[in-house]
Amino acid sequence: MDTRQSRIFGTSVNWLRRHFVVIAGLVTLGYLLLPNVVVTVFSFNNPKGRFNYQWQEFSTDAWKDPCGVADMCGSLSVSLQIAFWATLGATVLGTMIAFALVRYRFRARGAVNSLIFLPMAMPEVVMAASLLTLFLNLGAQLGFWTILIAHIMFCLSFVVTAVKARVMSMDPRLEQAAQDLYAGPFQTFIRVTLPIAAPGIAAGALLAFALSFDDFIITNFNAGSTVTFPMFVWGSAQRGTPVQINVIGTAMFLVAVLLVLASMVVSNRRNRHKA
Amino acid sequence: MTNDSSGDVRLSGISKTYGSFTAVHPLDLTVPQGSFFALLGASGCGKTTTLRMIAGLEEPTSGTVHLGDQEVTQLPPYKRPVNTVFQSYALFPHLDIFENVAFGLRRRGIRSVKKQVEDMLDLVQLGEQARKRPHQLSGGQQQRVAVARALINTPKVLLLDEPLGALDLKLRRQMQLELKRIQTEVGITFIHVTHDQEEAMTMADTVAVMNAGRVEQLGSPTDLYENPRTTFVANFLGTSNLIEAEVDNKTGGEVVVRAAGGKLVLPETRCSAPTTTGGKVLVGVRPEKITLTHADDAGEIPTARNRITGTIAATSFIGVSTQYVIDSPVCPEFEVYAQNIDRDARLVPGAGVVLHWSPAHTFGLDAAQAIDAGVEEEAAL
Amino acid sequence: MAALTEAPPPLAPAPEAKPPRRRGRWTPYWLLLPGILWLLVFFAMPMIYQASTSVQTGSLEEGYKVTWHFATYWDALSDYYPQFLRSVLYAGAATILCLILGYPLAYLIAFRAGRWRNLIMILVIAPFFTSFLIRTLAWKTILADSGPVVGALNTLHVLDVTSWLGWTSGDRVLATPLAVVCGLTYNFLPFMILPLYSSLERIDGRLHEAAGDLYAKPVTTFRKVTFPLSMPGVVSGTLLTFIPASGDYVNADLLGSTDTRMVGNVIQSQFLRILDYPTAAALSFILMAAILIMVTFYIRRSGTEDLV
Numbered sequence: 001m002d003t004r005q006s007r008i009f010g011t012s013v014n015w016l017r018r019h020f021v022v023i024a025g026l027v028t029l030g031y032l033l034l035p036n037v038v039v040t041v042f043s044f045n046n047p048k049g050r051f052n053y054q055w056q057e058f059s060t061d062a063w064k065d066p067c068g069v070a071d072m073c074g075s076l077s078v079s080l081q082i083a084f085w086a087t088l089g090a091t092v093l094g095t096m097i098a099f100a101l102v103r104y105r106f107r108a109r110g111a112v113n114s115l116i117f118l119p120m121a122m123p124e125v126v127m128a129a130s131l132l133t134l135f136l137n138l139g140a141q142l143g144f145w146t147i148l149i150a151h152i153m154f155c156l157s158f159v160v161t162a163v164k165a166r167v168m169s170m171d172p173r174l175e176q177a178a179q180d181l182y183a184g185p186f187q188t189f190i191r192v193t194l195p196i197a198a199p200g201i202a203a204g205a206l207l208a209f210a211l212s213f214d215d216f217i218i219t220n221f222n223a224g225s226t227v228t229f230p231m232f233v234w235g236s237a238q239r240g241t242p243v244q245i246n247v248i249g250t251a252m253f254l255v256a257v258l259l260v261l262a263s264m265v266v267s268n269r270r271n272r273h274k275a
Numbered sequence: 276m277t278n279d280s281s282g283d284v285r286l287s288g289i290s291k292t293y294g295s296f297t298a299v300h301p302l303d304l305t306v307p308q309g310s311f312f313a314l315l316g317a318s319g320c321g322k323t324t325t326l327r328m329i330a331g332l333e334e335p336t337s338g339t340v341h342l343g344d345q346e347v348t349q350l351p352p353y354k355r356p357v358n359t360v361f362q363s364y365a366l367f368p369h370l371d372i373f374e375n376v377a378f379g380l381r382r383r384g385i386r387s388v389k390k391q392v393e394d395m396l397d398l399v400q401l402g403e404q405a406r407k408r409p410h411q412l413s414g415g416q417q418q419r420v421a422v423a424r425a426l427i428n429t430p431k432v433l434l435l436d437e438p439l440g441a442l443d444l445k446l447r448r449q450m451q452l453e454l455k456r457i458q459t460e461v462g463i464t465f466i467h468v469t470h471d472q473e474e475a476m477t478m479a480d481t482v483a484v485m486n487a488g489r490v491e492q493l494g495s496p497t498d499l500y501e502n503p504r505t506t507f508v509a510n511f512l513g514t515s516n517l518i519e520a521e522v523d524n525k526t527g528g529e530v531v532v533r534a535a536g537g538k539l540v541l542p543e544t545r546c547s548a549p550t551t552t553g554g555k556v557l558v559g560v561r562p563e564k565i566t567l568t569h570a571d572d573a574g575e576i577p578t579a580r581n582r583i584t585g586t587i588a589a590t591s592f593i594g595v596s597t598q599y600v601i602d603s604p605v606c607p608e609f610e611v612y613a614q615n616i617d618r619d620a621r622l623v624p625g626a627g628v629v630l631h632w633s634p635a636h637t638f639g640l641d642a643a644q645a646i647d648a649g650v651e652e653e654a655a656l
Numbered sequence: 657m658a659a660l661t662e663a664p665p666p667l668a669p670a671p672e673a674k675p676p677r678r679r680g681r682w683t684p685y686w687l688l689l690p691g692i693l694w695l696l697v698f699f700a701m702p703m704i705y706q707a708s709t710s711v712q713t714g715s716l717e718e719g720y721k722v723t724w725h726f727a728t729y730w731d732a733l734s735d736y737y738p739q740f741l742r743s744v745l746y747a748g749a750a751t752i753l754c755l756i757l758g759y760p761l762a763y764l765i766a767f768r769a770g771r772w773r774n775l776i777m778i779l780v781i782a783p784f785f786t787s788f789l790i791r792t793l794a795w796k797t798i799l800a801d802s803g804p805v806v807g808a809l810n811t812l813h814v815l816d817v818t819s820w821l822g823w824t825s826g827d828r829v830l831a832t833p834l835a836v837v838c839g840l841t842y843n844f845l846p847f848m849i850l851p852l853y854s855s856l857e858r859i860d861g862r863l864h865e866a867a868g869d870l871y872a873k874p875v876t877t878f879r880k881v882t883f884p885l886s887m888p889g890v891v892s893g894t895l896l897t898f899i900p901a902s903g904d905y906v907n908a909d910l911l912g913s914t915d916t917r918m919v920g921n922v923i924q925s926q927f928l929r930i931l932d933y934p935t936a937a938a939l940s941f942i943l944m945a946a947i948l949i950m951v952t953f954y955i956r957r958s959g960t961e962d963l964v
Contacts, residue, residue, distance in 0.1 A: 020760075021760050021763050021764055021767075021768060022764055022768055024757075024760035024761075024764075025760040025761040025763065025764030025765070025768075026761075026764075027757075027760075028757045028758065028760060028761040028845070028849075029761055029776065029779060029780070031757065031842065031845070032779070032780060032783060032842070032845060032846070033779060033783065034794075034798065035783070035791040035792075035794035035795060035798070035842065036782075036783050036786055036791065036794075038794040038797050038798055039786060039790055039791060039794050042794070042797065053793075053796050053797045053800060054797070054800065054802075093690050093691035093694060094691060096687040096688070096690065096691055097687065097688055097691040097692065099687055100683075100684040100685075100687035100688045103684075104683060104684030104687070105684070106684040106685060106688070112688060112692060115692065115695050115696070115699070115700065116695070118699070119695070119699050121895065121899055121947070121948070121951055122899070122944065122947070123899055123900060123902055123903020123904075123920070123943060123944070123947060124900060124903055124904075125903040125904075125905065125919075125920045125923050125924065125940065125943070126903060126940045126943055126944045126947075127699065127702070129706065129923055129927055129936060129937065129940040130702035130703050130705065130706035130937075130940065131698060131699075131702045132927060133702060133705045133706045133709050133933070133937060134698070134701060134702040134705045134706075136933075137705050137709075149698055150698065152694060152698075153694060153695065153698040153699055156691055156694065156695060157695075160691075171363075171365060173361050173362070173363070173365035174365050174367060174368075176332050176352070176359075176361070176365070177359070177361055177365040177366075177367070178367075178378070178382075179331075179332070179351065179352040179353045180330055180331075180332070180352050180353070180357075180358055180359045180361075180425075181353075181358065181378045181379035181382060181424065181425075181428065182353045182354075182379050182382040182383050182428070183353055183378070183382045184351075184353050187353075187382055188353075191378075191382075192367060195369045196367075196368065196369055210784050210785065213787075214784070214787055214788055216788070216789060216906060217903075217904075217905070217906070217920075220924075220928075221924075221927065221928065229787065230787050230788075230789050233787055233789040233790055233793070234789055234906075237789070237793060237910055241793060245790055245793075246790065248787075248790075249786040249787060249790040249791070250786070252785045252786055252787075253782060253783070253785055253786045255785070256782050256784075256785035257778060257782050260778050260782070261778070264774065
């Protein structure tokens with residue numbers, strides 16, 4: 001190596017060293033996004049045979065007829081309904097618990113905290129199996145309601161954590177100020193506490209929706225003959241994967257990204273307008 | 276001051292304890308209608324707790340709170356005709372300035388608030404900012420919003436909890452005058468809690484100095500400064516030189532005391548300690564009342580003045596004045612502030628000096644108290 | 657003028673004339689009641705039922721009775737210890753990989769991303785909205801025998817090394833431990849990145865400058881300042897990764913083979929296919945106990961007890 005070459009080598013080593021974190025981070029990001037790229041690309045595939053794992057030819061058939069597979073859109077609607085009600089239930093119950101934990105002093109606080117922490121520190125399969133044991137022992141009819149019960153149960157802790165963080169960072173003087181300005185307890189809650197805690201509650205609700213909609217293990221144990229969308233995908237992995245699965249996966253990814261971007265643009269514009 | 280007493284605040288035997296800790300000892304206090312009253316003390320002295328009991332945000336352990344003739348002890352904050360300017364303001368972050376100010380009116384079911392809110396924002400010179408959010412305003416502007424939000428309800432009493440604490444020094448001066456102007460204009464009783472003695476003295480007609488859950492002394496700012504009755508007040512409000520002394524005799528309204536061989540004289544009326552012969556007292560004098568004369572010129576000092584000898588330990592030039600620290604047998608670190616009118620070039624560290632002052636500027640305190648009470652608190656400002 | 661007298665102190669610690677009003681003394685209990693009841697009935701009680709089921713004997717037809725038959729535990733352990741071991745190994749490997757892969761990305765978002773921060777954040781979270789089963793199936797395509805990844809690894813003779821180590825078999829990646837660990841890592845990576853990010857984000861950037869000012873090289877700064885301060889994130893990230901990974905059976909099923917079955921697979925098939933409830937309950941109970949012991953030990957060791 002002559003000196004010029006070694007200098008170039010030296011600077012590029014330096015460059016690599018300085019940007020090591022960026023490069024490594026982007027590699028990880030690529031790893032995270034690669035499957036989504038594959039899912040999207042393969043939503044335009046026209047596979048031979050029952051499985052959509054190998055690229056054959058470009059086709060938009062699946063996009064034109066997303067519900068063309070028996071039972072898939074039905075399972076999607078079941079999942080959306082369960083996610084909706086589970087989010088509602090877990091958000092209401094979780095918000096109440098979060099407020100009690102942050103704003104009040106009461107006995108057995110430690111026990112309550114553990115009861116909320118444990119479901120998050122428990123492998124899903126354990127909760128799934130034990131809940132099934134309960135339902136079998138009680139002779140409960142497995143189906144929509146048992147899934148809903150299970151989903152509210154495991155979403156609850158996550159909502160509590162999200163709302164608690166927000167309420168904890170809230171200045172208690174704001175509520176005192178409201179009381180000082182003639183707002184009774186109910187008015188204070190509606191006009192001040194709730195609006196300020198709203199971002200935390202929204203974050204908790206969003207998390208609950210995502211967890212519920214995407215849950216497979218607990219649902220699979222407690223669903224009986226009801227089929228949710230993840231269960232449909234699981235079943236199709238054994239029987240044959242229709243391209244429409246990729247269409248739904250891609251569409252949901254796009255909708256989520258677009259919604260987030262739109263909300264960011266709106267809040268940016270509002271801030272600029274106000275400033 | 277008017278004779279209307281509906282805005283009087285009367286606390287009788289009010290106290291607050293948390294478990295075994297007593298935040299406020301039983302205390303009686305009357306704040307007359309229309310006055311600007313300051314509760315002054317270091318943090319943890321119980322001043323904010325007292326204020327919050329008046330607001331209804333804290334329940335007293337014992338005692339009652341009256342507003343005029345109405346007892347409000349059991350009323351929740353939203354039923355009391357009292358409003359508060361909170362420490363760090365507590366402006367609602369999700370509402371704009373207009374809605375923040377309109378909040379109290381709307382809660383009382385008043386529909387057409389526009390005119391009132393606009394007038395109020397004009398009073399605090401924020402008419403242009405009505406549609407901004409609190410975080411878009413500067414500290415001084417937020418402070419004025421907090422005042423407007425409370426005042427618009429025309430409360431009988433306005434409570435201010437360290438309202439200027441978050442502002443920088445220059446802005447604080449400005450807001451002190453501003454608040455005083457507003458109070459004169461609206462004539463509402465203001466009760467102002469602060470740890471800043473200068474703030475209390477500039478704004479209030481009456482100051483109550485609080486320490487460890489009790490009111491140490493109450494009076495006009497000049498009275499408190501010139502006539503401190505406890506070592507805490509003497510040290511917390513400005514600086515005092517305190518000399519340990521023994522009562523020698525009393526003649527014609529004057530008390531003569533002995534300190535390290537010398538004799539000092541003070542008026543009996545300015546001595547809050549018992550004056551039996553042989554009893555211990557603490558003799559105090561403010562640093563700016565003292566004249567400093569070089570030891571060579573000691574003969575020129577009039578005989579009627581109290582005098583002490585010492586040597587200059589340190590000097591610092593402040594501009595308008597020079598501060599001297601003097602070592603003297605009666606008091607190791609005697610402070611003297613001298614106006615820079617004609618500076619004596621001989622007054623440098625090491626020089627022997629005579630300190631002298633008028634007996635009328637001397638005060639006497641009970642020697643049973645800690646001599647340095649309130650010193651650290653003052654220094655912590 | 658204002659008047660002041662100090663009220664005489666009460667003569668004795670006399671009982672208060674009226675008990676102090678306590679506003680909303682019962683409010684916290686009413687707020688807690690529904691949610692806590694839900695967790696008690698549908699989380700805590702099932703655990704008890706499960707514990708009881710694990711010591712029952714009987715059959716589906718004749719019903720089960722509690723006979724304190726602890727031998728079920730012994731049988732379950734001796735029959736399925738390889739699956740237990742695999743669960744710990746795979747989950748542990750995935751957790752370490754998640755930490756190695758996730759840290760740079762979390763660091764990038766926290767300190768280097770600038771105006772790209774929000775976009776990268778969205779890209780980390782957005783995949784969540786595609787069902788994880790669909791995304792896991794995509795790995796079947798990525799790691800397909802005839803795909804470019806396997807081809808490249810083959811050409812570079814990497815697969816020879818991994819086969820020799822027992823991570824892959826022949827020139828396949830699918831249906832091997834490597835594929836399962838790869839899938840687990842992928843699935844739980846965001847659970848590592850998000851807590852890491854939130855504890856890195858709280859670090860004052862000036863600390864880096866201060867360390868640099870005090871003669872620390874970038875590597876030393878990282879080792880002595882940044883990493884210790886991000887410990888809470890590391891602890892909760894590893895827990896959030898390891899716990900679900902150890903109980904997972906989706907990756908082992910979709911990307912693995914019968915030789916990569918984990919304890920989750922066993923519990924699932926015992927419960928849903930073989931219908932041997934006592935064995936399934938015992939396995940699940942052992943898994944739960946193992947996790948709880950490990951978590952407690954780990955949290956104690958790392959000195960971060962305020963995870964909730």
